[in-house]
Amino acid sequence: MKTESVISVQRATQLLKLLSDPTRLSMMKLLKSHECCVCEFVEIFQMSQPAISQHLRKLRDLELVREERRGQWIFYSINKKHIDYVFVESILNHLADQDDSIQKLEAKGLRIRCE
Amino acid sequence: MKTESVISVQRATQLLKLLSDPTRLSMMKLLKSHECCVCEFVEIFQMSQPAISQHLRKLRDLELVREERRGQWIFYSINKKHIDYVFVESILNHLADQDDSIQKLEAKGLRIRCE
DNA sequence: TGAGTATATAAGCATATGCTTATATACTAA
């Protein structure tokens, strides 16, 4: 472990707490390879819109994700420039990809495209 | 990420939850290089003995640590054979070592030795 | 402009968490 990537126990636990929820952890894994908007998460996790928004807010508060409005929708993306991204990524790397969630969205015609 | 080390979201969050407490995360980092008994943790973390025991029980319940009685003391060690040890280790590897805690114990003459 | 859609926020509630104090158990040593 190179010195530059050492993280304090306090900071690590703050991030681990954030990632220790199944919905948020899956969101982060998904966002690692796809941008998603809120309504897509609502469909993927079959969870209420406020519940999804509240999870995203927690991720946003620590700047793990970024939001960008595109017309009606707000798209979320992972923040690869986060100072502790290496730490977060090393956790996400142990998870199976979640591409099937995206494929199901596409199949249902619920994938949002903004171009 | 090799297939053999993929971990389910559910399992990952269970472990992350366990590691998202500063006391438990530090304990795991310490145990990675030193065996410790309960009274040493009480001294290191300046925390009550029941609080320490309860943290250790949580780590033990998921078999992240093992206990071994030696006379009056019960020593805890990290379980490197844990099925998800690679995952846990990849998190601990981002933390600075906690050897100063052990050195302070030695300096105060509170390090327990059993031979 | 007004209706509909997407998202955020606030308040409330049930459950989980991490400590406390009190007590039980297991071992050591006189």
Next chain:
DNA sequence: TTAGTATATAAGCATATGCTTATATACTCA
């Protein structure tokens, strides 16, 4: 055996967490 030390467990309590429902805000489109 008895006192002392080390550890575990149980019950209780304050706070944190993750949902719910209700509502506010921002945008689109007719």
